Amino acid sequence: MVAPGAISGYGVILGCFVDYRVQLSQSKAPPLLRVHPSKSSNLSVFMLRTRFLLPVLALALVSGALAQSIGTPFCTPTSNSTGLPAALLGTPGGGGGSDLHLECSQGVPGEIGYFLVGNEATASVAISNGMFCLIGTGTATFYRYNVSGGGSNSLGQFDGVGVLQNLVGTSTVGSGFDVPGTIPGSVPITITSGDTWHFQAWYRDSPAAQGTSNFSNGLSVTFPTVGPTVPIAGMVQIPAGTFSMGSNAASGAPYYGQSNERPVHSVTISQSFWMSETEITQAQYQAIMGLNPSFYSGANFPVEQVTWHNARAYCAALTAQEQAAGNVPVGMEYRLPAEAEWEYACRAGTTTEFNVGASLFCGQACFLFSLHSNSGCNSSGTVSVGSYSANAFGLYDMHGNVNEWCLDSYAAYSPVSQTDPFVTGGPNRVIRSGFWSSSSNGCRSAYRISHNPGVSFASLGFRVVLAPVLVP
Numbered sequence: 001m002v003a004p005g006a007i008s009g010y011g012v013i014l015g016c017f018v019d020y021r022v023q024l025s026q027s028k029a030p031p032l033l034r035v036h037p038s039k040s041s042n043l044s045v046f047m048l049r050t051r052f053l054l055p056v057l058a059l060a061l062v063s064g065a066l067a068q069s070i071g072t073p074f075c076t077p078t079s080n081s082t083g084l085p086a087a088l089l090g091t092p093g094g095g096g097g098s099d100l101h102l103e104c105s106q107g108v109p110g111e112i113g114y115f116l117v118g119n120e121a122t123a124s125v126a127i128s129n130g131m132f133c134l135i136g137t138g139t140a141t142f143y144r145y146n147v148s149g150g151g152s153n154s155l156g157q158f159d160g161v162g163v164l165q166n167l168v169g170t171s172t173v174g175s176g177f178d179v180p181g182t183i184p185g186s187v188p189i190t191i192t193s194g195d196t197w198h199f200q201a202w203y204r205d206s207p208a209a210q211g212t213s214n215f216s217n218g219l220s221v222t223f224p225t226v227g228p229t230v231p232i233a234g235m236v237q238i239p240a241g242t243f244s245m246g247s248n249a250a251s252g253a254p255y256y257g258q259s260n261e262r263p264v265h266s267v268t269i270s271q272s273f274w275m276s277e278t279e280i281t282q283a284q285y286q287a288i289m290g291l292n293p294s295f296y297s298g299a300n301f302p303v304e305q306v307t308w309h310n311a312r313a314y315c316a317a318l319t320a321q322e323q324a325a326g327n328v329p330v331g332m333e334y335r336l337p338a339e340a341e342w343e344y345a346c347r348a349g350t351t352t353e354f355n356v357g358a359s360l361f362c363g364q365a366c367f368l369f370s371l372h373s374n375s376g377c378n379s380s381g382t383v384s385v386g387s388y389s390a391n392a393f394g395l396y397d398m399h400g401n402v403n404e405w406c407l408d409s410y411a412a413y414s415p416v417s418q419t420d421p422f423v424t425g426g427p428n429r430v431i432r433s434g435f436w437s438s439s440s441n442g443c444r445s446a447y448r449i450s451h452n453p454g455v456s457f458a459s460l461g462f463r464v465v466l467a468p469v470l471v472p
């Protein structure tokens with residue numbers, strides 16, 4: 001949330017209005033606001049008496065847009081030269097980070113204007129021909145939104161029917177303004193769930209008379225707490241829990257346990273997370289990244305021939321997409337699974353070598369050879385994801401089909417019990433699952449290999465989790 005910080009009054013308030021005087025003097029246009037700190041208007045007296053507190057950036061993280069209502073009007077506007085008061089309305093949507101779209105209608109056609117945001121609503125203060133309603137008390141602060149997004153003096157303009165819209169057309173907004181998730185200012189403020197902000201539109205009227213200022217009504221908007229997370233389709237919620245990571249399987253047939261799976265150690269996954277129920281498909285990858293690098297082609301086949309970097313780029317793009325839709329909880333992201341998350345999810349409560357029991361037979365996964373039946377499985381490449389039964393968490397192909405990148409660097413295990421382990425700093429990245437040409441041994445829940453993150457194979461894909469942010 002916002003906390004008061006350094007004190008600086010005039011910079012804030014003058015930043016809102018004096019910019020335009022400068023701009024207009026350059027263009028030989030009349031002044032916009034007939035106020036100045038050295039003159040005794042209501043505003044200047046107020047400014048001389050009041051110290052505005054600049055807010056400092058809150059540490060709270062906000063991810064995604066905040067769906068919200070249209071706000072509550074306050075502050076009676078005065079009529080302009082058209083005989084009408086400018087009307088500020090808010091609507092949800094528009095794609096801005098705050099999910100608030102502002103429109104100001106009934107302004108004066110051809111005149112310039114912009115939107116203001118402040119942290120306090122107040123009784124009207126007469127300025128020129130209008131009523132300014134964001135001054136508040138001594139701790140109030142307010143900022144201007146640059147309507148066209150084209151610089152510090154980006155003004156909007158009222159069109160032929162008096163609707164404030166972009167002046168230079170640099171925004172994708174046809175009319176009105178999508179409020180971003182960040183309040184401008186020398187120290188930008190992120191709009192946070194539960195915040196209330198107050199909006200007003202300023203505009204010029206009667207240029208023939210050297211310009212007068214007017215204002216719309218005010219609009220108070222409370223941005224509600226973000227609702228329940230809505231993961232993308234195909235995500236399965238994995239509960240928090242504790243499990244034994246690794247394997248003590250003997251080194252001989254049919255398991256061929258590897259020394260790097262020892263010592264078995266206790267791991268706690270402290271927080272519930274979501275995991276994609278299948279490997280990321282080629283259709284999913286194509287939709288986000290616009291290309292399909294796979295060797296075995298099929299929309300519902302797993303994407304492969306992706307490097308660890310490619311997989312991370314997919315996750316970043318997916319996160320950005322879903323954050324924009326307001327579907328990513330605070331402190332979470334779409335990313336590759338940590339190795340511990342992967343094995344925990346694969347086991348789904350089992351302690352056997354496979355999540356289907358002590359053995360893996362043909363017909364239970366996409367792999368090449370079962371050491372438990374000593375038979376080949378006629379596997380010659382990847383298959384559609386989800387072709388075999390899911391584990392107890394509802395996850396498919398945790399054994400076989402394609403190998404799967406994890407987020408971690410590869411390292412030897414420690415016997416120490418750990419919570420949310422995550423390894424960084426090594427040259428190679430962990431790979432899990434086994435693939436279409438693996439023996440059953442290579443598909444075991446604890447089986448782990450690693451590779452340079454820059455390699456890609458037709459055996460290697462990934463799945464994603466929606467989980468707490470980790471920085472590899």
Ligand SMILES: [Ca+2]
Nearest residue numbers: 397400402433
């Ligand atoms: Ca797999």
